[in-house]
Amino acid sequence: MTTFARPLVIALVCMAFTGCTAVGHGPVTARVTVDMKGPISAGPAAGSSKVGRAEAWGILAYATGDASISAAMKNGGITRIHHVDHETDSFLGIYAKYTTIVYGE
Secondary structure, three states: OOOOHHHHHHHHHHHHOOOHHHOOOOOOOOOEEEEEEEEEEEOOOOOOOEEEEEEEEEEOOEEEEOOOHHHHHHHHOOOOEEEEEEEEEEEOOOEEEEEEEEEEO
């Protein structure tokens, strides 16, 4: 490997293990997380006939999206929350997706 290529490879490897995709966003943090699900909160609604989803995702050092509870409520036409769950998918700090799922009326 040339003298120029070695620092470049080291920099790329360091970037792969930093940023939003390398940070755990759930109760369990690991480099490889596949289909992890869990609860966030509960609300006063009596039923959960509607479902709204919102997500944020990232690839290496780039991340985008709105995984907020309010975005999920808007997407599902929900005004009163019954409960909120989340899903986390991550792969080796390269790709990550966080989804908020709101159930309510």
